[in-house]
């Protein structure tokens with residue numbers, strides 16, 4: 001292509017790289033993430049008390065015989081093995097329970113400032129409530145936290161990444177009337193044991209994803225088939241429980257521990273399919289009804305669910321002949337209680353969607369039919385081995401700006417971002433994904449004045465990708481899951497990240513030529 005043509009192309013479709021600021025601002029933090037069930041293994045470990053003890057000793061040392069309790073993912077992989085693409089499980093996973101020091105070394109070698117990991121509720125409280133405390137579990141997380149701090153890596157801790165203790169599931173699970181009590185008690189155990197060293201907390205990871213455990217008999221536990229009802233009930237209960245953990249911290253821990261608490265919300269970034277008013281409005285509805293569902297009650301000035309959501313679900317419920325809206329109501333007390341319960345915005349971003357308006361046609365109520373939208377992928381996008389994940393780095397800037405604009409320029413921490421493949425060591429596409437997502441993140445900072453605290457790569461190591469088992473990989477480090485030693489090998493993306501963090505600048509050779 002001749003130079004003038006290239007110039008015209010740049011003017012028509014995007015900005016040129018030359019004008020772009022690709023240097024990270026001072027204080028910007030880099031981190032990487034995992035979640036307990038996806039990496040730890042040791043699913044039923046009983047620590048030092050594996051040997052049979054005399055009965056009188058067992059009765060005295062309840063915590064000693066407890067070990068890790070079963071949780072809802074343990075139950076599902078063991079009772080419904082067909083749910084997992086390769087019929088595997090997280091029983092051993094990356095064996096991080098035994099190899100955490102190696103993981104910390106990997107984080108250190110790349111140069112990460114923080115490690116986002118989750119605590120397995122059932123490892124600490126085998127029954128979910130505080131009747132039994134598993135000392136081995138407390139020790140494990142203390143060791144991990146201390147190892148991180150010794151290497152100058154800050155712990156960022158998720159309290160709940162989808163692994164509800166089975167005993168609590170049996171007592172009504174996330175929608176049970178006592179769930180908020182159990183979660184507040186669990187949070188208290190965490191603040192008490194780890195809050196002297198953990199300064200960044202996330203209560204729940206992606207409630208907008210795990211509510212799908214209440215939309216079908218599919219493979220998200222507890223697999224209750226109640227779309228448009230159960231998902232709304234779970235969300236309602238989670239928002240209250242989140243706020244209780246936050247308020248507890250305020251009341252009893254904040255003045256001494258001085259930490260930050262938030263929730264990790266995930267969102268696909270929606271762009272209208274056409275510039276018709278209908279599609280533009282549909283896109284806004286899509287954003288409000290997926291991300292706003294959780295963000296509006298916590299971060300907006302007025303609190304509560306987004307107006308468009310309340311109105312749509314109420315109207316549909318009426319049309320269905322129901323006596324009340326399928327979307328539960330908070331009432332004034334809870335609206336005020338939940339509003340303002342976050343010190344920053346935790347945001348998981350992976351991919352974008354093209355959104356268009358569709359008339360209400362669906363035969364069965366669901367939160368999707370409540371939106372009257374259709375989301376799809378642009379045929380021009382490169383899609384990863386995960387069908388929901390397309391290469392759309394522009395969405396990073398779009399989403400950051402949307403959040404910042406809607407929620408009063410609240411500081412945002414990208415709590416997850418990543419690319420799926422089948423485990424290649426030369427993962428050029430993953431490196432390119434990160435570099436260009438970070439480029440758009442910097443655009444959001446420099447061009448849109450968004451406050452972004454840092455970025456978290458999902459994930460530091462390959463891990464158990466839920467229903468996809470080990471068939472989809474997100475790691476900066478490869479793991480051979482057939483080898484009992486679970487050897488870790490750095491991929492190209494780990495080297496690219498290491499250089500990027502060291503230089504605090506994006507590498508030219510991985511940047512897309514034209515910014516779209």
Ligand code: GBH
Nearest residue numbers: 035205206209266350387388416458465474
């Ligand atoms: C995150 O979710 C999770 O927090 C993390 O545990 C996980 O390993 C990682 O991403 C990679 O998946 O019904 O086929 O459309 C990311 C967002 C939203 C992706 C729900 C999968 C369902 C796929 N997820 N989505 S589908």
